[in-house]
Amino acid sequence: MTPDKTIPVQDWMASAGATQIFEALGEENALFVGGCVRNALLDKDVDDIDLATKTSPEDVTDKLEVAGIKVIPTGIEHGTVTAVIDGKPFEITTLRKDIETDGRRATVAFTDDWAEDARRRDFTMNTLLADQAGNIFDPLGQGIADLEARKVVFVGEPSERIEEDYLRILRYFRFHALYAHGEPDADALIACSEAAGQIKTLSRERITQEMFKILSVDAPAKILKLMNDNNILADIIHVEDEFLTIRHVSKFQCDYNLRFLASRFLVLADFEDKNIEKMQDYILFPKVFLKDMAAIQNVLALPDLSDEKTVKTAIYKHGRVPTAQALMIELAQDRVMNGYAPKALDIVQNWDVPNFPLSGEDLMKEGFEAGPELGAELNRRQEAWIANGFK
Numbered sequence: 283m284t285p286d287k288t289i290p291v292q293d294w295m296a297s298a299g300a301t302q303i304f305e306a307l308g309e310e311n312a313l314f315v316g317g318c319v320r321n322a323l324l325d326k327d328v329d330d331i332d333l334a335t336k337t338s339p340e341d342v343t344d345k346l347e348v349a350g351i352k353v354i355p356t357g358i359e360h361g362t363v364t365a366v367i368d369g370k371p372f373e374i375t376t377l378r379k380d381i382e383t384d385g386r387r388a389t390v391a392f393t394d395d396w397a398e399d400a401r402r403r404d405f406t407m408n409t410l411l412a413d414q415a416g417n418i419f420d421p422l423g424q425g426i427a428d429l430e431a432r433k434v435v436f437v438g439e440p441s442e443r444i445e446e447d448y449l450r451i452l453r454y455f456r457f458h459a460l461y462a463h464g465e466p467d468a469d470a471l472i473a474c475s476e477a478a479g480q481i482k483t484l485s486r487e488r489i490t491q492e493m494f495k496i497l498s499v500d501a502p503a504k505i506l507k508l509m510n511d512n513n514i515l516a517d518i519i520h521v522e523d524e525f526l527t528i529r530h531v532s533k534f535q536c537d538y539n540l541r542f543l544a545s546r547f548l549v550l551a552d553f554e555d556k557n558i559e560k561m562q563d564y565i566l567f568p569k570v571f572l573k574d575m576a577a578i579q580n581v582l583a584l585p586d587l588s589d590e591k592t593v594k595t596a597i598y599k600h601g602r603v604p605t606a607q608a609l610m611i612e613l614a615q616d617r618v619m620n621g622y623a624p625k626a627l628d629i630v631q632n633w634d635v636p637n638f639p640l641s642g643e644d645l646m647k648e649g650f651e652a653g654p655e656l657g658a659e660l661n662r663r664q665e666a667w668i669a670n671g672f673k
Contacts, residue, residue, distance in 0.1 A: 283396060283411075283421065286420040286423075287418040288416050288418065289323065290416055291414070291415060292322050292416070294322075295314065295322075295414050295415075295416065298368075299365075299368060299370055300314075300414065301414070302349060302351060302367060303333065303346070303372055303374070304414060305349070306345045306348070306349040307335055307337055307342065307345055307374075308337075309413065309414070311335050311336045311337050312333050312335040312336075312337070313333065313334055313335075313396075313412060313413055313419065314332070314333055314334075314411065314413070315332050315333060315375075315411050315412075316403075316408045316410075317330060317332065318330065318412075319410040319411060319412045320408060322412070323418065323426070324429070330371075330373070331370075331373075332374075332375070333373070333374045333375070334374075334411065335374055335376055335377065336376070336377055338376055338392060339355075339358055339361045342363055342374055342376065346363075346365050351367055352365065353365055353366075354366065356373070357375075359390075360375070360390055361377075361378050361392055362375040362376075377392065377394060377395065377398070378390040378391065378393060379393050379401075380402045396421045397422060400421040401422065401437060404436065404443055404450050404453060405434055405435060405436060405454075405457060406422060406424045406428045406435045406437055407428055407429040407434065407435075408425075410429070429461075431463075432464065433462060433464070433467060434454060434457045434458045434462050434466070434467065434470070435470070436450075436467075436470055439473075440469050440474070441473040441476070444473050445477070448477060448483060449481075449489075449492060451477060451478060451514065452489065452493065452496065452514075454470055454474055455496060455514065456492060456505075459502065459504070459505035474512060475514070478512070478513050478514050478515070481514070481564075486563075486565060487566060489564045489565060490565045493518065493564070497547060498543060500532065500541075501532055501533070502528065503525045503526070503528045503529035503532065504529075506519060506525060506550070507525045515564065517563060518564055518565070527611075527614050528549045528614075531545060531549055531611055532546060533614075534610045534613045534614060534623075538610070538623070540606055540607070540627075542603070542607050542610075544607070545607040545610060547561070548579065548611075549614075553582070574603065574604060577600040577603075578607050578608050578611070580599070581596045581600050581604050581608035582608050582612070584596055587612050587618055587626065588612075588617075588618045588619060588622050588626070590625075590626075593605065593609075593626050593630065594633060595668055596608065597630060597633060598636075598672070599668075602630050606627060606630045609623060609626055609630070640660065640663055640664070640667075641660075642657075642660060645660055
Protein backbone atom coordinates (compact mmCIF):
# COMPACT_ATOMS: atom_id res chain seq x y z
CA MET A 283 0.00 0.00 0.00
CA THR A 284 1.03 3.58 -0.63
CA PRO A 285 0.93 5.89 2.41
CA ASP A 286 -1.88 8.44 2.39
CA LYS A 287 -0.25 10.61 5.03
CA THR A 288 2.85 10.63 7.21
CA ILE A 289 3.15 11.87 10.78
CA PRO A 290 6.17 12.19 13.08
CA VAL A 291 7.09 8.89 14.70
CA GLN A 292 5.34 8.56 18.06
CA ASP A 293 7.03 7.06 21.12
CA TRP A 294 4.55 4.16 21.20
CA MET A 295 5.30 3.35 17.55
CA ALA A 296 9.00 2.98 18.26
CA SER A 297 8.64 1.32 21.65
CA ALA A 298 10.74 -1.75 22.38
CA GLY A 299 7.63 -3.92 22.70
CA ALA A 300 6.19 -2.86 19.34
CA THR A 301 9.57 -3.33 17.69
CA GLN A 302 9.83 -6.89 19.05
CA ILE A 303 6.42 -7.73 17.58
CA PHE A 304 7.18 -6.27 14.16
CA GLU A 305 10.51 -8.09 14.04
CA ALA A 306 8.81 -11.37 14.96
CA LEU A 307 5.95 -11.06 12.44
CA GLY A 308 7.80 -9.25 9.66
CA GLU A 309 7.22 -5.55 8.95
CA GLU A 310 5.39 -6.32 5.70
CA ASN A 311 2.85 -8.50 7.53
CA ALA A 312 1.69 -6.22 10.38
CA LEU A 313 0.46 -2.67 10.92
CA PHE A 314 -0.91 -0.64 13.80
CA VAL A 315 -4.69 -0.30 13.51
CA GLY A 316 -7.71 1.45 14.97
CA GLY A 317 -7.72 3.53 18.11
CA CYS A 318 -3.98 4.08 18.46
CA VAL A 319 -3.76 5.44 14.91
CA ARG A 320 -6.92 7.53 15.31
CA ASN A 321 -5.71 9.07 18.57
CA ALA A 322 -2.27 9.81 17.17
CA LEU A 323 -3.85 11.75 14.32
CA LEU A 324 -6.03 13.63 16.81
CA ASP A 325 -3.02 14.34 19.04
CA LYS A 326 -4.64 12.42 21.88
CA ASP A 327 -3.01 10.02 24.32
CA VAL A 328 -2.52 6.46 23.10
CA ASP A 329 -3.14 3.85 25.78
CA ASP A 330 -4.03 0.63 23.96
CA ILE A 331 -1.96 -0.56 21.02
CA ASP A 332 -3.66 -2.88 18.53
CA LEU A 333 -2.14 -4.43 15.44
CA ALA A 334 -3.56 -6.13 12.38
CA THR A 335 -1.63 -8.83 10.53
CA LYS A 336 -1.83 -11.00 7.45
CA THR A 337 -0.41 -13.87 9.51
CA SER A 338 -2.79 -16.55 10.84
CA PRO A 339 -3.38 -16.54 14.61
CA GLU A 340 -1.61 -19.90 14.95
CA ASP A 341 1.46 -18.60 13.11
CA VAL A 342 1.34 -15.35 15.08
CA THR A 343 1.44 -17.39 18.29
CA ASP A 344 4.32 -19.57 17.05
CA LYS A 345 6.43 -16.63 15.84
CA LEU A 346 5.93 -14.61 19.02
CA GLU A 347 6.71 -17.55 21.27
CA VAL A 348 9.89 -18.28 19.29
CA ALA A 349 10.84 -14.64 19.98
CA GLY A 350 10.30 -15.24 23.70
CA ILE A 351 7.09 -13.20 23.88
CA LYS A 352 4.20 -14.33 26.09
CA VAL A 353 1.00 -14.93 24.09
CA ILE A 354 -2.56 -15.20 25.39
CA PRO A 355 -5.31 -16.55 23.06
CA THR A 356 -7.83 -13.88 24.07
CA GLY A 357 -10.12 -14.32 21.05
CA ILE A 358 -8.53 -17.01 18.97
CA GLU A 359 -11.79 -17.97 17.20
CA HIS A 360 -11.92 -14.43 15.80
CA GLY A 361 -8.21 -14.31 15.07
CA THR A 362 -7.12 -12.31 18.11
CA VAL A 363 -4.22 -13.01 20.43
CA THR A 364 -2.61 -10.73 23.01
CA ALA A 365 1.12 -10.37 23.28
CA VAL A 366 2.41 -9.28 26.69
CA ILE A 367 5.79 -7.58 26.86
CA ASP A 368 7.06 -6.13 30.16
CA GLY A 369 3.50 -6.26 31.46
CA LYS A 370 2.05 -4.26 28.54
CA PRO A 371 -0.56 -5.94 26.30
CA PHE A 372 -0.56 -5.67 22.50
CA GLU A 373 -3.72 -7.04 20.84
CA ILE A 374 -2.96 -8.62 17.48
CA THR A 375 -5.75 -9.65 15.10
CA THR A 376 -5.47 -11.48 11.80
CA LEU A 377 -7.14 -9.73 8.86
CA ARG A 378 -10.63 -11.15 8.50
CA LYS A 379 -14.04 -10.84 6.93
CA ASP A 380 -17.41 -11.63 8.47
CA ILE A 381 -19.10 -14.68 6.98
CA GLU A 382 -22.20 -14.69 9.17
CA THR A 383 -23.48 -12.37 11.90
CA ASP A 384 -26.55 -12.28 14.15
CA GLY A 385 -26.19 -8.88 15.81
CA ARG A 386 -24.21 -10.24 18.74
CA ARG A 387 -21.43 -12.44 17.37
CA ALA A 388 -19.82 -13.24 14.04
CA THR A 389 -18.40 -16.19 12.17
CA VAL A 390 -15.25 -15.05 10.41
CA ALA A 391 -12.84 -16.13 7.69
CA PHE A 392 -9.26 -14.91 7.49
CA THR A 393 -7.93 -12.88 4.56
CA ASP A 394 -4.77 -11.12 3.45
CA ASP A 395 -6.62 -8.08 2.05
CA TRP A 396 -6.29 -4.91 4.13
CA ALA A 397 -9.30 -3.26 2.47
CA GLU A 398 -11.51 -6.31 3.00
CA ASP A 399 -10.66 -6.26 6.70
CA ALA A 400 -11.43 -2.53 6.83
CA ARG A 401 -14.86 -3.03 5.28
CA ARG A 402 -16.07 -5.12 8.23
CA ARG A 403 -15.07 -2.47 10.82
CA ASP A 404 -17.55 -0.09 12.45
CA PHE A 405 -16.48 3.51 11.68
CA THR A 406 -14.25 4.91 8.97
CA MET A 407 -11.97 6.55 11.56
CA ASN A 408 -11.21 3.09 12.94
CA THR A 409 -10.06 1.67 9.60
CA LEU A 410 -6.79 3.62 9.54
CA LEU A 411 -3.45 1.81 9.67
CA ALA A 412 0.10 2.89 10.45
CA ASP A 413 3.62 1.50 10.35
CA GLN A 414 6.52 2.21 12.67
CA ALA A 415 7.79 5.00 10.42
CA GLY A 416 4.62 7.06 10.92
CA ASN A 417 3.15 6.29 7.50
CA ILE A 418 -0.67 6.32 7.63
CA PHE A 419 -2.70 4.10 5.33
CA ASP A 420 -6.38 4.66 4.52
CA PRO A 421 -7.51 1.43 2.82
CA LEU A 422 -11.05 2.69 2.11
CA GLY A 423 -10.00 6.21 1.13
CA GLN A 424 -12.43 7.84 3.56
CA GLY A 425 -11.08 7.49 7.09
CA ILE A 426 -8.62 10.38 7.11
CA ALA A 427 -11.14 12.84 5.62
CA ASP A 428 -13.87 11.88 8.09
CA LEU A 429 -11.46 12.05 11.01
CA GLU A 430 -10.17 15.48 9.99
CA ALA A 431 -13.78 16.66 9.63
CA ARG A 432 -14.49 15.18 13.08
CA LYS A 433 -17.37 13.10 11.72
CA VAL A 434 -18.23 9.64 13.02
CA VAL A 435 -19.32 7.75 9.91
CA PHE A 436 -20.22 4.08 9.62
CA VAL A 437 -18.31 2.02 7.09
CA GLY A 438 -20.72 1.45 4.19
CA GLU A 439 -24.43 1.26 5.04
CA PRO A 440 -25.07 2.10 8.72
CA SER A 441 -27.95 -0.37 9.00
CA GLU A 442 -25.77 -3.22 7.72
CA ARG A 443 -22.95 -2.44 10.16
CA ILE A 444 -25.45 -2.25 13.02
CA GLU A 445 -27.11 -5.55 12.06
CA GLU A 446 -23.69 -7.19 12.37
CA ASP A 447 -23.40 -6.06 16.00
CA TYR A 448 -26.10 -4.06 17.78
CA LEU A 449 -23.57 -2.79 20.30
CA ARG A 450 -22.44 -0.45 17.53
CA ILE A 451 -25.49 1.69 18.32
CA LEU A 452 -24.06 2.59 21.71
CA ARG A 453 -20.55 2.81 20.31
CA TYR A 454 -21.77 5.34 17.75
CA PHE A 455 -23.03 7.70 20.45
CA ARG A 456 -19.89 7.23 22.54
CA PHE A 457 -17.62 8.00 19.59
CA HIS A 458 -19.74 11.00 18.64
CA ALA A 459 -19.39 12.35 22.18
CA LEU A 460 -15.63 11.84 22.22
CA TYR A 461 -14.55 12.76 18.71
CA ALA A 462 -17.23 14.55 16.71
CA HIS A 463 -17.75 18.23 16.03
CA GLY A 464 -21.04 19.50 14.69
CA GLU A 465 -24.22 17.62 13.90
CA PRO A 466 -24.35 13.81 13.84
CA ASP A 467 -24.58 11.90 10.59
CA ALA A 468 -28.28 11.76 9.66
CA ASP A 469 -28.15 8.26 8.14
CA ALA A 470 -26.40 6.96 11.26
CA LEU A 471 -29.05 8.40 13.57
CA ILE A 472 -31.89 6.89 11.55
CA ALA A 473 -30.23 3.46 11.52
CA CYS A 474 -29.50 3.60 15.27
CA SER A 475 -33.04 4.67 16.12
CA GLU A 476 -34.64 1.99 13.94
CA ALA A 477 -32.54 -0.78 15.50
CA ALA A 478 -32.63 0.50 19.10
CA GLY A 479 -35.05 -2.23 20.17
CA GLN A 480 -32.36 -4.83 19.48
CA ILE A 481 -30.04 -3.51 22.18
CA LYS A 482 -31.91 -5.62 24.72
CA THR A 483 -30.66 -8.75 22.92
CA LEU A 484 -27.09 -7.90 23.96
CA SER A 485 -25.53 -9.10 27.18
CA ARG A 486 -25.73 -6.78 30.15
CA GLU A 487 -21.93 -6.93 30.42
CA ARG A 488 -21.48 -5.39 26.97
CA ILE A 489 -24.16 -2.74 27.51
CA THR A 490 -22.69 -1.87 30.90
CA GLN A 491 -19.24 -1.36 29.44
CA GLU A 492 -20.49 1.08 26.81
CA MET A 493 -22.86 2.99 29.10
CA PHE A 494 -20.12 3.45 31.69
CA LYS A 495 -17.89 4.89 28.97
CA ILE A 496 -20.65 7.20 27.72
CA LEU A 497 -21.36 8.51 31.22
CA SER A 498 -17.61 8.95 31.78
CA VAL A 499 -17.13 11.70 29.19
CA ASP A 500 -16.58 15.08 30.81
CA ALA A 501 -19.87 16.52 29.53
CA PRO A 502 -22.32 13.65 28.90
CA ALA A 503 -25.58 15.64 28.92
CA LYS A 504 -25.60 16.52 25.23
CA ILE A 505 -25.01 12.97 24.02
CA LEU A 506 -27.54 11.57 26.50
CA LYS A 507 -30.17 13.98 25.20
CA LEU A 508 -29.33 12.96 21.63
CA MET A 509 -29.79 9.33 22.64
CA ASN A 510 -33.07 10.16 24.35
CA ASP A 511 -34.34 12.07 21.31
CA ASN A 512 -33.68 8.98 19.20
CA ASN A 513 -35.31 6.54 21.65
CA ILE A 514 -32.07 4.83 22.63
CA LEU A 515 -32.48 2.90 25.90
CA ALA A 516 -35.64 4.55 27.13
CA ASP A 517 -35.51 2.38 30.26
CA ILE A 518 -32.21 3.98 31.25
CA ILE A 519 -32.81 7.61 30.32
CA HIS A 520 -35.89 8.56 32.31
CA VAL A 521 -36.51 12.27 32.65
CA GLU A 522 -35.64 14.79 29.98
CA ASP A 523 -35.56 17.62 32.54
CA GLU A 524 -32.64 15.89 34.26
CA PHE A 525 -30.30 16.63 31.35
CA LEU A 526 -29.85 20.15 32.73
CA THR A 527 -29.02 18.71 36.17
CA ILE A 528 -26.55 16.18 34.81
CA ARG A 529 -24.91 18.89 32.71
CA HIS A 530 -24.32 20.98 35.82
CA VAL A 531 -23.34 18.00 38.00
CA SER A 532 -20.72 16.83 35.50
CA LYS A 533 -19.40 20.39 35.15
CA PHE A 534 -19.00 20.80 38.91
CA GLN A 535 -17.37 17.36 39.12
CA CYS A 536 -14.83 18.44 36.49
CA ASP A 537 -14.31 21.86 38.11
CA TYR A 538 -13.57 20.26 41.49
CA ASN A 539 -11.84 17.17 40.00
CA LEU A 540 -14.43 14.90 41.60
CA ARG A 541 -15.71 12.88 38.63
CA PHE A 542 -17.89 10.02 39.86
CA LEU A 543 -20.15 7.76 37.81
CA ALA A 544 -22.55 6.69 40.56
CA SER A 545 -23.87 10.21 41.04
CA ARG A 546 -24.33 10.65 37.28
CA PHE A 547 -26.39 7.47 37.04
CA LEU A 548 -28.37 8.58 40.09
CA VAL A 549 -29.28 11.83 38.34
CA LEU A 550 -30.16 9.88 35.19
CA ALA A 551 -32.54 7.77 37.31
CA ASP A 552 -34.18 10.95 38.61
CA PHE A 553 -33.14 9.88 42.14
CA GLU A 554 -35.78 7.13 42.05
CA ASP A 555 -35.08 3.60 43.30
CA LYS A 556 -37.63 2.19 40.87
CA ASN A 557 -35.71 3.73 37.96
CA ILE A 558 -32.43 2.30 39.25
CA GLU A 559 -34.12 -1.11 39.28
CA LYS A 560 -35.24 -0.62 35.65
CA MET A 561 -31.69 0.31 34.69
CA GLN A 562 -30.51 -3.03 36.02
CA ASP A 563 -32.42 -4.79 33.25
CA TYR A 564 -29.61 -3.48 31.05
CA ILE A 565 -26.74 -2.57 33.36
CA LEU A 566 -24.78 -4.66 35.84
CA PHE A 567 -24.09 -2.24 38.67
CA PRO A 568 -21.41 -3.54 41.06
CA LYS A 569 -22.63 -3.83 44.65
CA VAL A 570 -20.32 -1.02 45.73
CA PHE A 571 -21.85 1.14 42.99
CA LEU A 572 -25.38 0.59 44.31
CA LYS A 573 -24.11 1.22 47.83
CA ASP A 574 -22.61 4.54 46.71
CA MET A 575 -25.87 5.63 45.04
CA ALA A 576 -27.83 4.79 48.21
CA ALA A 577 -25.32 6.68 50.36
CA ILE A 578 -25.54 9.77 48.14
CA GLN A 579 -29.36 9.65 48.42
CA ASN A 580 -29.07 9.43 52.21
CA VAL A 581 -26.84 12.50 52.29
CA LEU A 582 -29.23 14.39 50.03
CA ALA A 583 -32.04 13.59 52.49
CA LEU A 584 -30.21 15.49 55.26
CA PRO A 585 -31.29 19.08 55.91
CA ASP A 586 -29.17 21.97 54.64
CA LEU A 587 -25.79 20.78 53.37
CA SER A 588 -24.66 24.41 53.53
CA ASP A 589 -24.35 23.93 57.30
CA GLU A 590 -21.00 22.71 58.67
CA LYS A 591 -22.65 20.50 61.27
CA THR A 592 -24.74 18.77 58.59
CA VAL A 593 -21.70 18.22 56.39
CA LYS A 594 -19.84 16.59 59.28
CA THR A 595 -22.89 14.46 60.10
CA ALA A 596 -23.01 13.32 56.48
CA ILE A 597 -19.32 12.42 56.48
CA TYR A 598 -19.62 10.51 59.76
CA LYS A 599 -22.71 8.55 58.75
CA HIS A 600 -22.22 8.05 55.03
CA GLY A 601 -18.58 8.71 54.13
CA ARG A 602 -16.49 11.37 52.44
CA VAL A 603 -17.13 10.44 48.79
CA PRO A 604 -20.96 10.31 49.01
CA THR A 605 -20.92 13.62 50.89
CA ALA A 606 -18.76 15.29 48.25
CA GLN A 607 -20.99 13.93 45.45
CA ALA A 608 -24.14 15.09 47.21
CA LEU A 609 -22.58 18.55 47.35
CA MET A 610 -22.03 18.42 43.57
CA ILE A 611 -25.71 17.62 43.10
CA GLU A 612 -26.80 20.30 45.57
CA LEU A 613 -24.70 22.82 43.67
CA ALA A 614 -26.32 21.75 40.41
CA GLN A 615 -29.78 22.16 41.92
CA ASP A 616 -28.93 25.56 43.45
CA ARG A 617 -29.52 24.34 46.97
CA VAL A 618 -25.96 25.17 48.02
CA MET A 619 -24.14 28.38 47.14
CA ASN A 620 -21.07 27.88 44.96
CA GLY A 621 -19.06 30.09 47.29
CA TYR A 622 -19.67 27.67 50.17
CA ALA A 623 -18.56 24.58 48.26
CA PRO A 624 -14.78 25.03 48.80
CA LYS A 625 -15.31 25.28 52.55
CA ALA A 626 -17.57 22.23 52.60
CA LEU A 627 -15.16 20.22 50.45
CA ASP A 628 -12.29 21.24 52.70
CA ILE A 629 -14.23 19.71 55.59
CA VAL A 630 -14.87 16.58 53.51
CA GLN A 631 -11.18 16.18 52.69
CA ASN A 632 -9.54 17.25 55.93
CA TRP A 633 -11.89 16.81 58.89
CA ASP A 634 -10.53 14.24 61.32
CA VAL A 635 -13.59 12.02 61.81
CA PRO A 636 -13.95 11.20 65.53
CA ASN A 637 -14.75 7.80 66.98
CA PHE A 638 -17.87 7.45 69.11
CA PRO A 639 -16.47 7.20 72.66
CA LEU A 640 -19.01 4.67 74.03
CA SER A 641 -19.39 0.94 73.43
CA GLY A 642 -21.85 -1.76 74.38
CA GLU A 643 -19.47 -2.80 77.17
CA ASP A 644 -19.71 0.69 78.68
CA LEU A 645 -23.51 0.44 78.81
CA MET A 646 -23.37 -3.05 80.29
CA LYS A 647 -21.25 -1.62 83.09
CA GLU A 648 -24.14 0.80 83.69
CA GLY A 649 -26.50 -2.14 84.10
CA PHE A 650 -27.87 -2.68 80.58
CA GLU A 651 -28.19 -6.26 79.45
CA ALA A 652 -27.10 -7.44 76.02
CA GLY A 653 -29.97 -7.28 73.55
CA PRO A 654 -32.19 -4.89 71.59
CA GLU A 655 -32.60 -2.47 74.49
CA LEU A 656 -28.83 -2.00 74.78
CA GLY A 657 -28.53 -1.45 71.01
CA ALA A 658 -31.34 1.11 71.02
CA GLU A 659 -29.78 3.00 73.92
CA LEU A 660 -26.34 2.98 72.30
CA ASN A 661 -27.87 4.35 69.11
CA ARG A 662 -29.81 7.02 71.04
CA ARG A 663 -26.64 8.22 72.76
CA GLN A 664 -24.70 8.25 69.50
CA GLU A 665 -27.40 10.40 67.86
CA ALA A 666 -27.28 12.78 70.83
CA TRP A 667 -23.47 12.91 70.58
CA ILE A 668 -23.72 13.75 66.87
CA ALA A 669 -26.41 16.38 67.49
CA ASN A 670 -24.19 17.95 70.15
CA GLY A 671 -21.39 18.50 67.63
CA PHE A 672 -19.68 15.15 68.32
CA LYS A 673 -19.16 16.08 71.96
